[in-house]
Amino acid sequence: MTTAQPAPAPLTRPELVCPAGTPAALKSAIDAGADCVYIGFRDETNARNFPGLNFSRREMAEGIDYAHGRGAKVLVAVNTFPRAGRPEVWHQAVADCDSLKADGVILADIGLIDHAARHHPNLRLHLSVQAAASNPDAIRFYVERYGIKRVVLPRVLTVQEIAEVNSRIAPIETEVFVFGGLCVMAEGRCALSSYATGQSPNINGACSPACDVRYTETSEGITSELGGFTINKFAHTEPAGYPTLCKGRFIANDKASYLFEEPTSLNTLAILPDLIRAGVTAFKIEGRQRGRAYVSAVVQAFRDGVDAVMAGKSLPDIDLDRITEGGKQTTGAYEKAWR
Structure with a gap:
C-alpha cells in the first residue's frame, strides 16, 4: 500500500x-x-x-x-x-x-x-x-x-x-x-561614477550623469567619454552604448575587453x-x-x-x-x- x-x-x-x-x-x-x-x-x-x-x-x-x-x-x-x-x-x-x-x-x-x-x-x-x-x-x-x-x-x-x-x-x-x-557595484553604491564625475549616485541620485557624457566621432569610429575619461571606442558599424565606467571597454594585458561587466x-x-x-x-x-x-x-x-x-x-x-x-x-x- x-x-x-x-x-x-x-x-x-x-x-x-x-x-x-x-x-x-x-x-x-x-x-x-x-x-x-x-x-x-x-x-x-x-x-x-x-x-x-x-x-x-x-x-x-x-x-x-x-x-x-x-x-x-x-x-x-x-x-x-x-x-x-x-x-x-x-x-x-x-x-x-x-x-x-x-x-x-x-x-x-x-x-x-x-x-x-x-x-x-x-x-x-x-x-x-x-x-x-x-x-x-x-x-x-x-x-x-x-x-x-x-x-x-x-x-x-x-x-x-x-x-x-x-x-x-x-x-x-x-x-x-x-x-x-x-550593476557590478554593491547594488548601486557606485564609487566609479563618483570618482569620474564628482557626483554621487547615492546622494545626487545620478549614475553617469548626462552632463558629463561626451561622444566624439573620428575617422576610426566613435569615442565615448565620462567626466573626461575615455570609456569606450566603437567602430562605425557598432552601436555606441551609454558610457558607464563599470561597462566600459578597457585595455589590460594588451587586450581590449569589458573588465568589470559586459553590457x-x-x-x-x-x-x-x-x-x-x-x-x-x-x-x-x-x-x-x-x-x-x-x-x-x-x-x-x-x-x-x-x-x-x-x-x-x-x-x-x-x-x-x-x-x-x-x-x-x-x-x-x-x-x-x-x-
Missing part, C-alpha cells in the same frame, strides 16, 4: 512592480498590466535623478489617482542617502508620500527609515535594494526595529537561497528584480516558475530612465508570463532582444552558472 503524497501548496500570484520615470510611462505601465508602479520626485531624493525624468508633486498626485482608479498601486522611491546635517529635503519627500496617499515608500538610509517610522506611522515602508539586506538576520532587524513590510532583495542570491530566506522571514514580503540593467540585461522570463515557487511576493522591472515603448513591451511580456504560470500553462515564447542592453540577456546570480 502506497502512502498518498500531500498536494503541493498552491502558488501565490506575485505582484508585478513596474518602472515609471514620467507620467506617460506610468499610464503605459498600468495600461499594459502593472499591478504597481514605482516612481520618484524630481529631485535628488531618488536614484534616477536625471533631467526630464520623475514627477512634480502635482504630477504625482495625478498619477496616484490614475493608478488607484484602475486598481493599481504606487510606490515612491526615496532611496538616496540624505546629506549629513541637511536631511530636510528627504524628510519633506517622505511627508509628501504620506500626504499624497502613496501606497508605500522605498527607503535605503537607516536614519531616514527611523524618521519615517517615528513621524509617519501609517506609511507603509519598503526596504530598498540599496540597503543590501540579503539574509534573515539583517531583514529581521529592519522589520523588528522599524516595521518594514517588504524588502527588495539584492541581486546576489540564487533562487534556492531566496527560497531559504523566505522560509525564515515569513510573513515578511520579498521583492526581486526580474528584468533590466545590472547585458537581466531577464528571468525562463525561470519565472522557479521564482514564484520560491515564495517571492513581487517581481520588479528595472528601467525608470527608459521610454514608454520599453515599459509597455516589458510589462506586457511579464504580465503574460506570470499569468501563464498561474494558469498552469507553458511560458509564452517572448523575444525581448531588441530592448535589452547590448542585445544580450542573463539570469544573473539567480542561477549562478559560473560556479
Whole structure:
C-alpha cells in the first residue's frame, strides 16, 4: 500500500512592480498590466535623478489617482542617502508620500527609515535594494526595529537561497528584480561614477550623469567619454552604448575587453516558475530612465508570463532582444552558472 503524497501548496500570484520615470510611462505601465508602479520626485531624493525624468508633486498626485482608479498601486522611491546635517529635503519627500496617499515608500538610509517610522506611522515602508539586506538576520532587524513590510532583495542570491530566506522571514514580503540593467557595484553604491564625475549616485541620485557624457566621432569610429575619461571606442558599424565606467571597454594585458561587466540585461522570463515557487511576493522591472515603448513591451511580456504560470500553462515564447542592453540577456546570480 502506497502512502498518498500531500498536494503541493498552491502558488501565490506575485505582484508585478513596474518602472515609471514620467507620467506617460506610468499610464503605459498600468495600461499594459502593472499591478504597481514605482516612481520618484524630481529631485535628488531618488536614484534616477536625471533631467526630464520623475514627477512634480502635482504630477504625482495625478498619477496616484490614475493608478488607484484602475486598481493599481504606487510606490515612491526615496532611496538616496540624505546629506549629513541637511536631511530636510528627504524628510519633506517622505511627508509628501504620506500626504499624497502613496501606497508605500522605498527607503535605503537607516536614519531616514527611523524618521519615517517615528513621524509617519501609517506609511507603509519598503526596504530598498540599496540597503543590501540579503539574509534573515539583517531583514529581521529592519522589520523588528522599524516595521518594514517588504524588502527588495539584492541581486546576489540564487533562487534556492531566496527560497531559504523566505522560509525564515515569513510573513515578511520579498521583492526581486526580474528584468533590466545590472550593476557590478554593491547594488548601486557606485564609487566609479563618483570618482569620474564628482557626483554621487547615492546622494545626487545620478549614475553617469548626462552632463558629463561626451561622444566624439573620428575617422576610426566613435569615442565615448565620462567626466573626461575615455570609456569606450566603437567602430562605425557598432552601436555606441551609454558610457558607464563599470561597462566600459578597457585595455589590460594588451587586450581590449569589458573588465568589470559586459553590457547585458537581466531577464528571468525562463525561470519565472522557479521564482514564484520560491515564495517571492513581487517581481520588479528595472528601467525608470527608459521610454514608454520599453515599459509597455516589458510589462506586457511579464504580465503574460506570470499569468501563464498561474494558469498552469507553458511560458509564452517572448523575444525581448531588441530592448535589452547590448542585445544580450542573463539570469544573473539567480542561477549562478559560473560556479
